[in-house]
Amino acid sequence: MYNFTNLYEANSVQEALELKKQYSNALFLAGGSDILIKLREEKIAGSDLISIYMLDELRGICLEEDGTLLIRPLTSFTDVSMHPLIKEHVPVLGEAVDQIGGPQIRNIGTIGGNICNGVTSADSASTLKAYDAVLELASLEGTRELPYGEFNLGPGKVDLRPGELLTGIRIPKESYEHTYGHYIKYAMRKAMDIATLGCSANVKLSEDKTTIERIRIAYGVAAPIPVRATTAERAATGKPVNSQLLETVAEHALADVTPRSSWRAAKEFRLHLVQELARRAVKIAIEKAGGTIA
Amino acid sequence: MTHKLVTCTVNGKKRHYHIDVRSSLSDMLRGQEGLFSIKHGCDVGECGACTVLIDGKPFNSCIYLAVWAEGKDILTLEGLSDTRGTISDIQQAFIDEGAVQCGFCTPGFIMSSIPIITKETPSTREEIRKQIAGNLCRCTGYEKIVDAIEKTQKKRIEEREHTS
Numbered sequence: 001m002y003n004f005t006n007l008y009e010a011n012s013v014q015e016a017l018e019l020k021k022q023y024s025n026a027l028f029l030a031g032g033s034d035i036l037i038k039l040r041e042e043k044i045a046g047s048d049l050i051s052i053y054m055l056d057e058l059r060g061i062c063l064e065e066d067g068t069l070l071i072r073p074l075t076s077f078t079d080v081s082m083h084p085l086i087k088e089h090v091p092v093l094g095e096a097v098d099q100i101g102g103p104q105i106r107n108i109g110t111i112g113g114n115i116c117n118g119v120t121s122a123d124s125a126s127t128l129k130a131y132d133a134v135l136e137l138a139s140l141e142g143t144r145e146l147p148y149g150e151f152n153l154g155p156g157k158v159d160l161r162p163g164e165l166l167t168g169i170r171i172p173k174e175s176y177e178h179t180y181g182h183y184i185k186y187a188m189r190k191a192m193d194i195a196t197l198g199c200s201a202n203v204k205l206s207e208d209k210t211t212i213e214r215i216r217i218a219y220g221v222a223a224p225i226p227v228r229a230t231t232a233e234r235a236a237t238g239k240p241v242n243s244q245l246l247e248t249v250a251e252h253a254l255a256d257v258t259p260r261s262s263w264r265a266a267k268e269f270r271l272h273l274v275q276e277l278a279r280r281a282v283k284i285a286i287e288k289a290g291g292t293i294a
Numbered sequence: 295m296t297h298k299l300v301t302c303t304v305n306g307k308k309r310h311y312h313i314d315v316r317s318s319l320s321d322m323l324r325g326q327e328g329l330f331s332i333k334h335g336c337d338v339g340e341c342g343a344c345t346v347l348i349d350g351k352p353f354n355s356c357i358y359l360a361v362w363a364e365g366k367d368i369l370t371l372e373g374l375s376d377t378r379g380t381i382s383d384i385q386q387a388f389i390d391e392g393a394v395q396c397g398f399c400t401p402g403f404i405m406s407s408i409p410i411i412t413k414e415t416p417s418t419r420e421e422i423r424k425q426i427a428g429n430l431c432r433c434t435g436y437e438k439i440v441d442a443i444e445k446t447q448k449k450r451i452e453e454r455e456h457t458s
Contacts (some may be wrong), residue, residue: 002359007296007315009361029359036318036357037338053362078351102428103406104345104354191427192340 002036003045010052013167017140019050020163026050028165030074030113033105058112058167061085067173073112073166077124078103080111090171092181092285096127096200099185102192112166115151118158118225125152125226126200127183129218132175136168143167152225179204179214180288182281186273188264196265197221199277201285205241209291212239215282217249222257222274229256232278241291249282250275302363304329305373313360320344320355322363323370331371331401335430342429345402346370352406352428369408371401383449384411387442395433403429407443411450419444 008026010016020026026048029035038044052058058074061083069089071080080086081094100106100114100123114122115135133148140163148169151159160166181202187193198220204213215236217229232252239245259270283293296315301308304327311326323329323346332355335343339357346355347369374382384404387393394400406426410417417425422440431439 001314001316001321002318004316007359007361032357032359033339036359040338051359051361053359054364101339102342103425104342104352104428105339107351107353108339108358191424 002039003042004039004049005046006048008048008050010050010055013052013055013057013138013165016050016052016055016165017138017163020165021140023048023050024162028052028116030110030116031076031108033101033109034113034117052165064170067177069171069173069176071111071169071171073116073169074110075112077106077109077111077114080124081106089176090127090131090181092183092200092202093124093127093131096123096183096185096198099123099183105192111169115148115169116158116160116166118152118154118156120152120155120223120225121194121198121221122226123183123185123195123198123220126198126218126220127181128169128171129226129228130181130200130202130216131171131179132216134170134172135166136170137161137164138167139163139165145170149228155224178289180285182284182288184277184281186277194264195221197259197270197273197277199274199281201278201281203282203285203289203291205286205289205291209289210241212236212241212245215249217253217278217282219253219257219274222259222270224258224260227256229253229278231255236282241286241293243293246279246283246293249278253278298361300360300364302365303367305368305370311360315359315361317360318356319346319353319358319360319363319368322360323355323368329370329372333398333401335398335402340430341399341402342406342426343399343402345405345429347405347408350409352409354428369405371404374404384408384442384446387446388439391438391442391445393434393438393442399429399431399433403431403439407446410443411447413447414451414454416447416451417444422447 008019029049029051058072060072077097081098086094114124135146183200185195186197201217203215220226232249235252236249261267300311333343335341337356339354344356345352410425
């Protein structure tokens, strides 16, 4: 028996929002792989829950008319990684969420839960940041769009205003077109582990594959929240594709991160990973894009 | 406390359960149906000993609200044997390969292996390990478990080729 007080089951997004207005302290419950566990640990014992898990209208992935990729937040990690549109347009996102937990967790865990939870180690976060995802946040007052880059306010804290629910994650066409990415999760075990550090990088190369037209890099666990490595991106944009480029990225990425020491790893080791994972992820992304690094 | 009627299919039979809404799926299936193959191991989704199939996919029943089972098709280890109690090929393979020691994790491993052994193309050992990565065994060291799954999958594929 879980240690919560009341369970309100929403049958539509509208009903979920109305329940949230009525019971403002209640927590939205998606797949529950964070909340039901925290209830077991009694961290949030006695809370009220609004279950949105049965809302199929918040499930699925499609392309909108202008080519924007829309991922509904209750899509499970398994369904994200298996989806043909993800495989075609943002395969790196599927590869990233396929490294979460184990099969059972990937079947219940949702991509929306992963980012609303607000932890820096969320495996989908760095790739969504690196692709400039845009969030659709609904409330009874209306819907607003927020760049995912502005969503994380602090550890476990996100810009969800009272009464708001995440209803969509969008990746614009311009962001995924001719773009190739790679994610590296560094963890002690191959499964059922949380990243010591994660790095997601993607590149768009010039037509002759010799110059970086656009590069985006984001990290998990390199700071209190998932972060973009904007200094490294600026330093590498427009540069020729060669081994010096990887050093430029690694060197400048240090300016973008503030890792800490934890029982998983020391700060110094994380700083080492920040550089090494960037080198490796950018190299593989360039190779996927058809470029070569001598 | 609030109670609710949940209707779902369990091991091929339509069932109704009157449950406290705070129940997990494992609470409901153990408590009301006596399906004790479902183990309360870690109770936080880490060990896989409570794994059941929901609409054909493995889930940890310890971190799944019982009310979410409404309308779902659930399969537990008990549903693998036939009406006379004869065990299935994958269960026999676990015995034959010595993949069972204390046995606590075994039902969970077998349920996680169902999507693998029903695949039409052979899996590599690495792929099998990935599919059972959500299940912990503290006795066997996994090799014999992978052997049992690999052999059952191979046998089923060969049998299908034979009959087609």
